[in-house]
Amino acid sequence: MTNGRVQFISQVPLFQGLPERQLVELTEITVERSFAKGDPVFFEGDEGNGFYVITSGKIRIFKVSPEGKEQILHMFGPGEPFGEVPVFEGGRFPANAEALESCSLLFFPRRDFVRLIEKNPSLALNMLAVLSRRLRFFTRLVDDLSLKEVPGRLAAHLLNLSSRNGLSDLVELDMAKTHLASLLGTIPETLSRILSRLVKSELIEMEGPRIRILDRENLEHLAETGKGLV
Amino acid sequence: MTNGRVQFISQVPLFQGLPERQLVELTEITVERSFAKGDPVFFEGDEGNGFYVITSGKIRIFKVSPEGKEQILHMFGPGEPFGEVPVFEGGRFPANAEALESCSLLFFPRRDFVRLIEKNPSLALNMLAVLSRRLRFFTRLVDDLSLKEVPGRLAAHLLNLSSRNGLSDLVELDMAKTHLASLLGTIPETLSRILSRLVKSELIEMEGPRIRILDRENLEHLAETGKGLV
DNA sequence: AGAAGACCTTGATCTAAGTCAAGCCTCCAC
């Protein structure tokens, strides 16, 4: 079964381009952990002595306000790493992580992983690329939250889903609308209303979680300007 | 003058703990660049073929909406690096950088810097720590923007200034209020009103950019809950 | 099957904060 694990690890983008030997060493330091749907993986403020890579399932990373409102920061799926910040900076996890469905994760203990990085510059560069991509993502998230209105964020999200789907006009929401609301920095009621408006304005059609883009041009305009939905 | 540069570089946290030889090599790849007050250093979307470390002066990193509203992401001072994302991930700068005052910067060309990192794991780990710290910062920024109201963000900022100042009750805003507004994700009018409210509620005293914290306890409560200012 | 609960939608209301407008002060530059 360790063979299977090496095989899996070799497919993870974070470990792309590493020599076989490194992959084996990486595999040897991992611990497999399973979580049921709804289980917390860690809480904000927990001591972080390692990070995770998802083997199967989905994880959401989120913050909670004192009143209980949640802001989702990331949704991660198979092959994606999370919880790396305390590995390199020390200290605690800056947000919560929860299994959205039954999940299987590989845990990389901090100390061992840092030792491997010290021996292997490629691994370091891969990790730098991962963190950089995440910074780029956050830059956009801050931009969206601060400078766009909810319709603009939603439009951008739909177009994003579409482009991941080969620019198909038919997209399927890959999470509950409640979670999508939290990802967009709003609440389910508001999301629901805005989706209705998009349907009424004939920018989209909707049937449950399946959405058809009818007017890509105006949707793009909405996503860019962040304003102006009737 | 290269000696002076090595001396400076050895003080930069990013290069902490590196052997003398590495410091010299680092120095050798740098290019010095000067900017006058108000000069752009780069624009969002520019090709990023290197990053900067500030020798003197202040830099602000910000996004602009199509209507011209700005959200400041960072304010950086001497010894701090910026513009690293494209170095490790390729592509373009995710935001704009501008000199707030006359600035002197060291430019590290991407190709040379990556070559040094490949030879030096400590440098890689230092850089990973820098990016991790920045991720942590963004996590908080998103949390603030999405889950707190402006008074809460302001209170948190004031307490932050105070704690950097050895918990002195007397803090001095280190930027124009217009910029502070943009940093907090709001506009000057709103900031002005909320400062007035804090004064009226006797949480602070204010005289221009000098602010005295009168009621730290309530200010902390405001910063944590993000709600509840009368 | 039936009960329980999660999820989604719609309506009425409320509020934080943005917009528009005007006036003031301060700091330079000419």
Add this chain to the structure above:
DNA sequence: GTGGAGGCTTGACTTAGATCAAGGTCTTCT
């Protein structure tokens, strides 16, 4: 000095989106 520009404050108004409340649908577990 004087004029102008940028920054700051205050007031009246508007609005995006949150809150509160209720009803409907769909899952899931016993």
